[in-house]
Amino acid sequence: MTGCAPLWHPSPNFGPRRNGLRPQLIVLHYTAMASAEAALSRLCDPAHEVSAHYLIGSDGTLWQMVREDMRAWHAGAGEWMGHTDINSRSIGIELDNRGDHPFPDPQMQRLEALLPRIMTRWSIAPEGVIGHSDMAPGRKCDPGPRFDWQRLATLGFARPARRSNAATAATPQSFRKAARACGFTAEVDDATLLEAVRLRYRPWGEGPLCPDDLTPLLD
Structure with a gap:
C-alpha cells in the first residue's frame, strides 16, 4: 500500500x-x-x-x-x-x-x-x-x-524477540530482571508480568514460567 x-x-x-x-x-x-x-x-x-x-x-x-x-x-x-x-x-x-x-x-x-x-x-x-x-x-x-x-x-519497526535453541534457566527473579531491562517496569505480581510478556512475545504460551518465556527477553 x-x-x-x-x-x-x-x-x-x-x-x-x-x-x-x-x-x-x-x-x-x-x-x-x-x-x-x-x-x-x-x-x-x-x-x-x-x-x-x-x-x-x-x-x-x-x-x-x-x-x-x-x-x-x-x-x-x-x-x-x-x-x-x-x-x-x-x-x-x-x-x-x-x-x-x-x-x-x-x-x-x-x-x-x-x-x-x-x-x-x-x-x-x-x-x-x-x-x-x-x-x-x-x-x-x-x-x-x-x-x-x-x-x-x-521490518525493523519493533523489538525482535531473541530465538535460541539453548535452554536458559528461568526463575521468577531472572524473568523479572530480564523483563524490567526490556521495559516492563510496572509493579505487578509474577503471574501478571508473565501474562503481559507472553502477550507480546509468546501469546500461545501456557502453564507456569519456563525457559521459553525468558529467552525472548534476552539480548
Whole structure:
C-alpha cells in the first residue's frame, strides 16, 4: 500500500505534553468496538475523554485526530522503562479490531507505512514501539494475542524477540530482571508480568514460567 496521508478528523480530547516531554514511544491499541466509525465517534466525543493520534480501519483507512506534538488521552495509568505519564511520552495508534481475529493485511500495510514516518520524525527506536498491554499489564490486553509483532520486528519497526535453541534457566527473579531491562517496569505480581510478556512475545504460551518465556527477553 502506497501513501500514508491521513484523513483529518479532529478530536477535542487532547492537551499539551507535560513537563516539556516529547514522544519517545508509540503505543499500539485495538479499539474493541464494532466498527472503525464507532471508534472514531468515541475517540472524538468529549463526554468519553479518550482519544488517540491515529486510527487505522480494517480496510487501511487512516484517520488522524490529534497532532503529534500534542498529548492524546490513550494510554492511561501505566509505566514503561520506569516512566509514568505515558500519554506525554507517546503517540497512540488505534487499530480497528475487537481483539478476537487477525489484523487484516491492508490495515497492517497502512501501519507499516505510518510507523517509520513517526519513528523518523521523533527519533523513536524499534524498542519504543510497544503495546498497551506492555505498559499497563493486568489492566489492558491490547493489541492482544492476534497482533503480529514478529511481522513488525522483521521490518525493523519493533523489538525482535531473541530465538535460541539453548535452554536458559528461568526463575521468577531472572524473568523479572530480564523483563524490567526490556521495559516492563510496572509493579505487578509474577503471574501478571508473565501474562503481559507472553502477550507480546509468546501469546500461545501456557502453564507456569519456563525457559521459553525468558529467552525472548534476552539480548
